[in-house]
Amino acid sequence: MARAGITPERLTVAAADLADEVGFEAISLAALARGLGVKDASLYSHVAGLGDLRTRVTVLALAELADLLADAVAGLAGKDALKAFATTYRHYALAHPGRYTAMQQELDPATLAASAAPRHGELVRAVLRGYGLADPDETDAARLVLSTVYGFLGLETSGGFSHHPRDLGTSFERSLDALDHALRSWA
Amino acid sequence: MARAGITPERLTVAAADLADEVGFEAISLAALARGLGVKDASLYSHVAGLGDLRTRVTVLALAELADLLADAVAGLAGKDALKAFATTYRHYALAHPGRYTAMQQELDPATLAASAAPRHGELVRAVLRGYGLADPDETDAARLVLSTVYGFLGLETSGGFSHHPRDLGTSFERSLDALDHALRSWA
DNA sequence: CTCCATAAACTAGGGGTTCTAGGTTTTCAC
DNA sequence: GTGAAAACCTAGAACCCCTAGTTTATGGAG
Numbered sequence: 001m002a003r004a005g006i007t008p009e010r011l012t013v014a015a016a017d018l019a020d021e022v023g024f025e026a027i028s029l030a031a032l033a034r035g036l037g038v039k040d041a042s043l044y045s046h047v048a049g050l051g052d053l054r055t056r057v058t059v060l061a062l063a064e065l066a067d068l069l070a071d072a073v074a075g076l077a078g079k080d081a082l083k084a085f086a087t088t089y090r091h092y093a094l095a096h097p098g099r100y101t102a103m104q105q106e107l108d109p110a111t112l113a114a115s116a117a118p119r120h121g122e123l124v125r126a127v128l129r130g131y132g133l134a135d136p137d138e139t140d141a142a143r144l145v146l147s148t149v150y151g152f153l154g155l156e157t158s159g160g161f162s163h164h165p166r167d168l169g170t171s172f173e174r175s176l177d178a179l180d181h182a183l184r185s186w187a
Numbered sequence: 188m189a190r191a192g193i194t195p196e197r198l199t200v201a202a203a204d205l206a207d208e209v210g211f212e213a214i215s216l217a218a219l220a221r222g223l224g225v226k227d228a229s230l231y232s233h234v235a236g237l238g239d240l241r242t243r244v245t246v247l248a249l250a251e252l253a254d255l256l257a258d259a260v261a262g263l264a265g266k267d268a269l270k271a272f273a274t275t276y277r278h279y280a281l282a283h284p285g286r287y288t289a290m291q292q293e294l295d296p297a298t299l300a301a302s303a304a305p306r307h308g309e310l311v312r313a314v315l316r317g318y319g320l321a322d323p324d325e326t327d328a329a330r331l332v333l334s335t336v337y338g339f340l341g342l343e344t345s346g347g348f349s350h351h352p353r354d355l356g357t358s359f360e361r362s363l364d365a366l367d368h369a370l371r372s373w374a
Numbered sequence: 375c376t377c378c379a380t381a382a383a384c385t386a387g388g389g390g391t392t393c394t395a396g397g398t399t400t401t402c403a404c
Numbered sequence: 405g406t407g408a409a410a411a412c413c414t415a416g417a418a419c420c421c422c423t424a425g426t427t428t429a430t431g432g433a434g
């Protein structure tokens with residue numbers, strides 16, 4: 001029988017694409033194998049199991065988003081950097097709902113440390129560099145910024161804001177304005 | 188055979204408790220039936236299926252938290268109300284991780300509207316009443332506050348902040364201070 | 375107190391999933 | 405070519421959800 005040319009990387013991308021279509025919780029090795037014209041047991045040559053594949057998807061999503069964020073923020077500072085960071089984050093979350101919910105998956109500390117998650121933190125710190133905060137304050141501010149962006153998109157994608165007609169994009173903009181104001185006068 | 192005295196409510200509470208122990212994603216009708224000394228098929232007399240049970244757990248969690256928030260905020264205004272709201276939210280999330288992740292479940296619009304989720308929004312609005320914001324601004328500010336609290340706890344519980352030694356409780360406090368400052372000078 | 379209707383439990387089984395164990399075939403390096 | 409490793413297969417165990425039909429306990433009506 002002809003080989004399907006499966007690699008762990010291609011399998012992970014296929015899983016991520018499937019997650020964007022049907023939801024991260026709904027991905028299964030069986031469905032993936034069907035899509036690739038292969039028996040499900042064959043996938044164990046490339047991946048240690050469903051759990052392994054799921055963590056690979058979240059690691060992939062973290063890395064993809066970190067790359068996009070780094071590009072978006074490069075050369076910017078202050079409010080411009082903050083807005084570029086946040087809108088890039090938002091576009092990714094809305095365009096890739098499965099990958100985004102994958103990013104909310106808990107990872108064990110080792111793979112978390114080896115993933116692009118620390119880069120996210122560093123990027124937020126780079127954005128905050130323009131606001132001139134000393135070290136414990138910078139950590140607190142970075143957590144505030146990441147929490148707000150992450151939380152807004154979590155609520156937006158899960159429908160938590162849907163009961164009010166106010167446009168979500170402008171609410172997001174106003175929240176960033178308020179965040180910028182809070183950062184400039186942190187003390 | 189003796190009856191087990193199961194009701195939809197007791198079953199939902201048992202599922203929520205199980206979720207707090209093993210994680211919301213890991214709850215199963217089979218495990219629940221074993222715990223109650225009953226065959227899994229018997230649970231279909233009380234609940235329409237696993238999906239139904241899961242939405243019942245999120246509705247329960249939303250209602251529990253809304254009650255706690257209402258008590259905590261009663262009689263307070265301004266920064267005191269904001270801190271009471273946020274710390275109550277945080278205590279609930281940390282004490283009941285399964286229930287909290289249940290709250291991140293997407294609900295269909297009808298059950299969402301019938302749940303306590305709108306009450307959460309109203310409670311945030313009540314907190315903001317002390318800041319004197321006009322209507323489109325109040326909506327934006329409410330979304331900002333809810334996003335920040337919700338996002339911080341999502342990141343905290345999923346380990347997203349664990350790579351830095353800074354105490355999370357004080358980071359949370361500082362974020363609330365910054366939020367209060369942003370609300371007072373909303374512009 | 376008996377009887378009956380209803381609700382709560384049961385048994386049996388289909389279909390789905392993950393994952394393991396072991397066998398076969400393809401591919402590639404030598 | 406040949407041998408070895410990797411990719412794929414079949415077969416099957418162990419779960420899980422859910423349906424269908426059956427039995428049993430409960431509580432109210434007569």
